[in-house]
Amino acid sequence: MIDELPPSVPGSEAQLLLRPRRILTSRQFFVLFGLISVPVAAVSGYGFALGNAYAPWFALLDLVIVAVALRGVWQSGDRYERIVVGEQRLEVRRSPDDAAVFQAHPYWVRLRTEGVRDAPDHLRLGSQGREVEIGSFLPPGERSELAERLRWMLAAASGRAPANEH
Structure with a gap:
């Protein structure tokens, strides 16, 4: 611009x-993270219900990595x-x-x-x-x-x- x-x-x-x-506003980035979090949590919960005790920890790690990446993308726009x-x-x-x-x-x-x-x-x-x-x-x-x-x-x-x- x-x-x-x-x-x-x-x-x-x-x-x-x-x-x-910037393609997205800060609010849209939060919505995007929410849209990513819901299916990750659902799959993690399903995996945990089937006996995978590590699924929630992997999902948490995955969401932390995605959050850090999205924050980096947002800050690069500054x-x-x-x-x-x-x-x-x-x-x-x-x-x-x-x-x-x-x-x-x-x-x-x-x-x-x-x-x-x-x-x-x-x-x-x-x-x-x-x-x-x-x-x-x-x-x-x-x-x-x-x-x-x-x-x-x-x-x-x-x-x-x-x-x-x-």
Whole structure:
């Protein structure tokens, strides 16, 4: 998901916030876990009734593993990348600590795409021998949209006309 954050002061730096799409809400994750738990508990109870004393313990272990996996999937949706583009700097920041992983003057930054133009596999920003991949968690269509937005933002920040690619 690509959100354009409004500048705090008119004419200041533009910001793009990139986040992975979440398919389910937190409530839906709990419902999903409940839907998984019911059949696991039923099969475990049936196995216990037939004489398998370890079935409830295995079911409990199974549900703990599923809960940890679902929590990990949910927390992976909290990551983000923030791209700040101004007249004097381009900066890429990443979660969890919002640390800057790339900084350069926008005039010298080049956007490189790999793969099909309408659905690139990789987007990279580079300057002076340094390069950083951006938007790796976005689907190909959104990476294409991101590439187009960044071309215009870089052109506007550096005073260049965006290159038309055919």
